[in-house]
Amino acid sequence: MGEFIASTIGRGILFLVASTAAIAVLFIFYFIARDSIPFIRSEYIEQFFKSPDWYPSGSPPSFGALSLFIGSALVTLGAAVLAVPLGVAAAVCLSDVLPFDLRQLVKPVIEMLAAIPSVAYGFFALVVLAPLLQNDGGRVLSITWFAIAIPVGLLAVIIISDLLTSKVEDEKRRAVSRVVIGAALFGLAAWGVAAAGMYFDSMKVKTGTNALNVSFILGIMALPTIVSVSEDALQAVGRELREGSIALGATRAETLVKTIIPAASSGIFAAVLLGIMRALGETMVVWMASGNAAQIPEPIYNYLEPVRTLTATIAGDMGEADHVTGSARYHVLFTIGLCLLVFCFITNLASEWIVSRERKKLRGE
Amino acid sequence: MRLGTRKLLDKAFSALGMVSIALMAGALLVILVPIIGKGVGAVVFKATVEHRRILLEEFDRGNPEDIRAEIEATDELRSPVYGYFAAYENEISGTLDPMADIFRKIADESEHYGSKIARRMRKYDEAKNYEDREEAIERAYNLIAYSDDKDRFAEELAEIKSRMEEGEKRNKSFIEVSDAIRDLLGPFPGEPRPTLVRKRYGKTRWDRAEIAIHDVLYHEEWDYSDPSGMGVKREFPRVETFQGTKLEPLFAYVEEHAKEMLNPRYTFYTGFFTTSPKDSHIFGGILPELLGTLYLTVGAMLFAMPIGVVAAIFFTEYAGDSATVKILRTCVSTLAGVPSIVFGLFGLAFFINAIHIPKSVLAGSLTLALLILPTIIRASEEAIRAVPHTYREAALALGAGKWHTVVSVILPAALPGILTGSVISMGRAAGETAPIIFTAAVSVGKALGPLESILQPTPALSWNIYNLCTEHEAVDEIRHVQFGMVATLILLVLMLNLIAIIMRARISKKLRG
Numbered sequence: 001m002g003e004f005i006a007s008t009i010g011r012g013i014l015f016l017v018a019s020t021a022a023i024a025v026l027f028i029f030y031f032i033a034r035d036s037i038p039f040i041r042s043e044y045i046e047q048f049f050k051s052p053d054w055y056p057s058g059s060p061p062s063f064g065a066l067s068l069f070i071g072s073a074l075v076t077l078g079a080a081v082l083a084v085p086l087g088v089a090a091a092v093c094l095s096d097v098l099p100f101d102l103r104q105l106v107k108p109v110i111e112m113l114a115a116i117p118s119v120a121y122g123f124f125a126l127v128v129l130a131p132l133l134q135n136d137g138g139r140v141l142s143i144t145w146f147a148i149a150i151p152v153g154l155l156a157v158i159i160i161s162d163l164l165t166s167k168v169e170d171e172k173r174r175a176v177s178r179v180v181i182g183a184a185l186f187g188l189a190a191w192g193v194a195a196a197g198m199y200f201d202s203m204k205v206k207t208g209t210n211a212l213n214v215s216f217i218l219g220i221m222a223l224p225t226i227v228s229v230s231e232d233a234l235q236a237v238g239r240e241l242r243e244g245s246i247a248l249g250a251t252r253a254e255t256l257v258k259t260i261i262p263a264a265s266s267g268i269f270a271a272v273l274l275g276i277m278r279a280l281g282e283t284m285v286v287w288m289a290s291g292n293a294a295q296i297p298e299p300i301y302n303y304l305e306p307v308r309t310l311t312a313t314i315a316g317d318m319g320e321a322d323h324v325t326g327s328a329r330y331h332v333l334f335t336i337g338l339c340l341l342v343f344c345f346i347t348n349l350a351s352e353w354i355v356s357r358e359r360k361k362l363r364g365e
Numbered sequence: 366m367r368l369g370t371r372k373l374l375d376k377a378f379s380a381l382g383m384v385s386i387a388l389m390a391g392a393l394l395v396i397l398v399p400i401i402g403k404g405v406g407a408v409v410f411k412a413t414v415e416h417r418r419i420l421l422e423e424f425d426r427g428n429p430e431d432i433r434a435e436i437e438a439t440d441e442l443r444s445p446v447y448g449y450f451a452a453y454e455n456e457i458s459g460t461l462d463p464m465a466d467i468f469r470k471i472a473d474e475s476e477h478y479g480s481k482i483a484r485r486m487r488k489y490d491e492a493k494n495y496e497d498r499e500e501a502i503e504r505a506y507n508l509i510a511y512s513d514d515k516d517r518f519a520e521e522l523a524e525i526k527s528r529m530e531e532g533e534k535r536n537k538s539f540i541e542v543s544d545a546i547r548d549l550l551g552p553f554p555g556e557p558r559p560t561l562v563r564k565r566y567g568k569t570r571w572d573r574a575e576i577a578i579h580d581v582l583y584h585e586e587w588d589y590s591d592p593s594g595m596g597v598k599r600e601f602p603r604v605e606t607f608q609g610t611k612l613e614p615l616f617a618y619v620e621e622h623a624k625e626m627l628n629p630r631y632t633f634y635t636g637f638f639t640t641s642p643k644d645s646h647i648f649g650g651i652l653p654e655l656l657g658t659l660y661l662t663v664g665a666m667l668f669a670m671p672i673g674v675v676a677a678i679f680f681t682e683y684a685g686d687s688a689t690v691k692i693l694r695t696c697v698s699t700l701a702g703v704p705s706i707v708f709g710l711f712g713l714a715f716f717i718n719a720i721h722i723p724k725s726v727l728a729g730s731l732t733l734a735l736l737i738l739p740t741i742i743r744a745s746e747e748a749i750r751a752v753p754h755t756y757r758e759a760a761l762a763l764g765a766g767k768w769h770t771v772v773s774v775i776l777p778a779a780l781p782g783i784l785t786g787s788v789i790s791m792g793r794a795a796g797e798t799a800p801i802i803f804t805a806a807v808s809v810g811k812a813l814g815p816l817e818s819i820l821q822p823t824p825a826l827s828w829n830i831y832n833l834c835t836e837h838e839a840v841d842e843i844r845h846v847q848f849g850m851v852a853t854l855i856l857l858v859l860m861l862n863l864i865a866i867i868m869r870a871r872i873s874k875k876l877r878g
Contacts (some may be wrong), residue, residue: 007768010768011683014675014678014679014683015679015683017672017675017676017679018675018676018679018680018684018693019693019696020672020676020738021676021693021696021697021700021738021739021742022692022693022696022697024696024700024735024738025696025699025700025703027715028700028703028707028708028711031711031714031715031719032707032710032711032714034714035710035714085381085385086384086385086388087385089378089381089382089384090382090385090386090389092378092382093379093381093383093385093386094382094386098382098386106386106390109386109389109390109393110389111862111866112393112859112862113389113392113393115789115792115793115796115859115861115862116396116397116796116855116858116859117795117796117797117798117827117854117858118705118797118799119796119798119827119828119830119831119851119854120400120796120830120851120854120855121396122831123400123830123831123834123847123851124396124399124400126834127834127844127848128399128400151377151380155374155377158370158373159370162367166367220392223385224389227389251371251372251374251375252375252378253374253375253377253378254371256378257378274702277702277704280704281702281703281704281705281706281707282704282705283704283705283706283798283799284798284799284827284831288834288835311704311706311799314706314709314710315706315799315802318710318713318802318803333710334710334714337706337707337710340704340706340707341703341704341707344702344703344704344707345702345703347702348698348699348701348702349695349699352695352698
């Protein structure tokens, strides 16, 4: 009997300790919400989502967070454009292409990339990357463009000329027409790539602390998450699918693109969500290197303009907000925090649900 | 599609993967190499005699006799510099005399203002230094220029005006030169000791000294004549301004003897890690920041590790698959997804404003503990799951109770794995900035002892990196400190990760037998 009581009490204590995380989540929601309610109830809440004017210290103050939301969205989107294709490709390469020994070498690289503190990334963006972009922005952009466009363009030319001529029956005529079409396309593509390159080269970058800089760094920071989570998802797809597809005569790329990646797609989607969350929630990099200008870029896709994000605003404005008396300037930052929290909570639940559904599917339930 | 094209696509697909892996490795290199390369420069650099002088005077380090002898030797070499300055000052004070003569003539001729001008000129004769004399001339000028006599003496006034303007222009460059020399070599002999520590000494690092020497020799102007583009920087040798004066030889002398005047020597400056900063990091080391990061990290581990491990035991050994447990698990992953700045907000709202812990290491470590808790729980769970079932069965077969089995068999077997996860989250805690901004970090503070730090705010590496490279008043001047700090933080974190990687390799070897 005594033993039973002891074990029940022990279990209870264990349960209590294990629910620390749950209590913490509850407390976080409660306290962030509690401090944002005064703002939500105030007359400023109307402009919060509608106005792009962020002048919390003006008189009268203006708390339009639209430009902050757009700033966050822009840098997160930029990071995703870089990190998602590269991350998924790297994950595929790690799980299906590279030999085991090489994989063991690559893993520490990814881990180190994930381990570097965000403030160090921010320092790099501010002290190394920003001056480079500001002084030789056009050159950097054009070199990047050529590095991407030349191989992609060549590949596209070959594939398109092949597809266009595949209907021709006669073998000789097909070869000739392929060469002719290929040459014509090549000329067109070369002209386009070169013209765009010249345009990039002549571009002047006004400031190195801009959305592009931050997007690039955030993309690098999101890569490790995307790679490791989607690699897990790819590994979870069984050998049978791979072997079956290859036995039907598909190349490795076709197997991966048409069979394995679709099978692992929900896991990869979860990985992408997690990576995006990392980019969205990141503070130090954007605070240091985004320029912190609360404005909507003109035009909106202009990544060479400075922006200001939600996270950087919380970090930057709290010092000036008077939290002793609790002014609107203080509570608006909690409202921003609440928006971030709710968004991350929903995304997290979604990715969790996707992963668990996938697990069930793979277990064949 | 042709087989050839399909094969090409296949290769291109693999190549894309390789390229992105290469890009990651490249990014790692591109980030680490400059930061660590320049970070080493904070510790190993060519230190000038001024560096050793500071160590002696402000930090009580080094051999006093040697350093005094070195200072004397360099002072000897510097004395010609000050000689040129004295000679030039003498020379320019003569340039005021023609103006004084003109005023004396005006004093004789003017009925209304004669006596007043004469009084100014007496002051001029009595004045001991150039500035006072200049002031006397200027006042006399203003007296006439705003009087009814201004038309009568228009010619004289115009001449004085042009002479004054010429002198002003020369003076401006002269003040620039003397400030540049002060910047390079420290205050002039005989000047009062400046209150700001940074003004008391010349350049301590040879790389900064080279820039200061350049500033002595050249002055730069920004040319904005191109309306479409940005300003263009142009440099002019200062010697041109002083052609034919007694200051002219200074520039050649500085160019030739700067090295001997500063006596640069390669130094391994351990003080970077063991001393406190002086005058907001312009001199000295990063000890308070290092200690602050250490306290915060260890504090966070002290709170998070016991809770995390116990929670992991519960989840792996005791929890079933009930709805409550599922919710608990979801909470753990939700906590892992909360942005770090929101942790900072929570720390401010809860620990500081609600339960009134002061802004301190305690509040900071509690906030950080929440941040790393999910990582520790997951890593510990994984480590406990990796313990082979046979262990458990054997312990239970020997008649051990469940709790007994967990404590004496499973935990010891899982300990290396738990430690691996903990070490990685320690690195995360050390590098996080956003959670400690509102809860623990201050920009300037002294090195604290472990106990007194609990209820006091502290500087920390991560926060001060941000602070020094964005809010410091002399950002370029202390680049080496910034790089040194970043390199220290990165190496600290990577070292922790390396330990974890090695530990994990050992465990997997052991598990494979």
